[in-house]
Amino acid sequence: MYIGSTDARGLHHLVYEVVDNSIDEALAGYCDRIDVTLHDDGSVSVTDDGRGIPVATHEEYDRPAVEVILTVLHAGGKFDAKSYQVSGGLHGVGVSVVNALSERLAVEVSRDGARYREQFERGEPVTDLQHVGDSDDSGTLIRFRPDSEIFETTAYDFSTLENRLRELAFLNSGVEITLTDERGDEPTQSTFEYEGGIREFVEYLNETRNALHDDVIYFQGEDDGISVEIAMQASEDVQSSTHAFANNINTREGGTHLTGFKTALTRTVNDYANDNNLLSELDGENLTGDDIREGLTAVISVKHPDPQFEGQTKTKLGNSEVRGIVERAVNDGLGTYFEENPATAKAVVRTAVEAAKARKAAKKAEELTRRKSALGSTSLPGKLADCQSKAPEDAELFVVEGDSAGGSAKQGRNPGFQAILPLGGKILNVEKHRLDRILEHDELRHIITALGTGIGDEFDIDELRYENIIMMTDADVDGAHIRTLLLTFFYRHMKPLLEAGYVYAAQPPLYRIRYRGNTYDAMTEADRERIVEEQCNGNPTQVQRFKGLGEMNPQQLWDTTMDPENRILKRITVEDAAAADKMFSVLMGDAVEPRKQFIQERAGDAEWVDI
Secondary structure (H helix, E strand, C coil), X not given: CCCCCCCHHHHHHHHHHHHHHHHXXXXXXXXXXXXXXXXXXXXXXXXXCCCCCCCCECCCCCCEHHHHHHHCXXXXXXXXXXXXXXXXXXXXXXXXXXXXXXXXXXXXXXXXXXXXXXXEECCEECCCCEEEEECCCCEEEEEEEECCCCCCCCCCCHHHHHHHHHHHHHHCCCCEEEEEECCCCCXXXXXXXXXXXHHHHHHHHCCCCCEXXXXXXXXXXXXXXXXXXXXXXXXXXXXXXXXXXXCCEXXXXXXXXXXXXXXXXXXXXXXXXXXXXCCHHHCCCCCCHHHHHCCEEEEEEEECCCCCEECCCCCEECCHHHXXXXXXXXXXXXXXXXXXXXXXXXXXXXXXXXXXXXXXXXXXXXXXXXXXXXXXXXXXXXXXXXXXXXXXXXXXXXXXXXXXXXXXXXXXXXXXXXXXXXXXXXXXXXXXXXXXXXXXXXXXXXHHHHXXXXXXXXXXXXXXXXXXXXXXXXXXXXXXXXXXXXXXXXHHHCHHHHHCXXXXXXXXXXXXXXXXXXXXXXXXXXXXXXXHHHCCCCCCCEEEECCCHHHCCHHHHHHHHHCCCCCCEEECCCCCHHHHXXXXXXXXXXXXXXXXXXXXXXXXXXXXXXX
């Protein structure tokens, strides 16, 4: 209930809960350094140089405060306004939940010249709080090993933790956060510290884009203990990238701070444009918010003493007073910046005007397409082999690479609940194109029509015809490219599908191995080698490499890739929106050098390389 799930997402959340306590110390001005270490025994430790968790006897429970904080829900210091003016964490249960979900947990506290230690198993103390020596420093160390009986996996992903810790370092300027991985032969370490805070965050996100102005626009405001920071930079890109945080929590569902930002941004830019007669090409129309945000990268960070979160995943800020504070900050800060930097202001407006002209062209294309019934619900694409089920939660749409594989899939499928949409070759790279070009592209238009949601302003997830959208591409480099193109389209124009968990990648096998009447499928080279050694005594009867889905006959495609009883699907989610945003820009944008660097750094991690 408190960490969201018992899969990899919940597993990583344990680390975030402990780190959040250290960040709280940093926000209060007592902590400068946080160290996170992945140990080779499967445990994780988080160390900070804060004040150290209190060890004195808790009046209500007659036990050391540190033990109470680790064993009683809602007993942490963040529920005492005197301890923390601003605190992160969604539920405030923190380390007590981590303790309950760990096989073992140990805490060490240094404060007031002494060092203390206590150990727990599955949330229960197995020792008393012990004085274990003297200390000239202060701080807290918590080391825990997640409970393998609770979690589906207990293997931490370095890059997932790296993305979140980098984000926290950006949002809390001056705090040094180190992540060390001691698993494997060679330790890996990343250190994050950003004196420039969210200004450097925007520079990081814009690394692969051509900025319209060198400096990052930055301003802040504060009212009644609520602080807001905003950093932004416009680029020549067609994609926008806006990320809003409240008390370090990525508010993916938005909220009052994001609403305030968008409202004030639209008003301020239009006021400047009208005052300087810069909208003559739009026949008296104002710029819309989407026009202005095209190519804009922005980070909004709010720190609130009493945040109220709403929404399905509790990541939407609901405090009504925040909207006005953010609006005033944008009106004053951006208005002043435009007056002092007219060249930048005019470049921003000029780019927005171009976006407005493209928007009008897209609307005409959309209306024309609708008149032809290509986007209407009455006319599905001719290439689509629909399923009989009309229940979206049961229906599956396979988006298949190539007409040949599409033909096999149509013959091999279960028509009761499986629909097939073949793609004729690679689709448009939407990272580089606006909506008007997307609507001209046949393959993308077929996907939009088949899904039934519409696109752009008319996107409506409630109209979705299939809640299981499965990308089925070849297990080679071309297939991976097509899958990336599809994911870029879904991320940029249908992100709610990813957020709802409706998008999957099929995992077709690379090899089929036969030995003495038995058949085995291998997903990777390593799988093939293991099967040949363990099942075939190193001497298989036949090893067949599938170069593409089109080589499989309908029965093989059903058995290996489409049958719900046997298939492997990977669900595609957007856990870290900022990291995903950066990744799509690196992989699909115009800048070559960052993409080259990405490939060089990660070549060793590739499961296979198609040469």
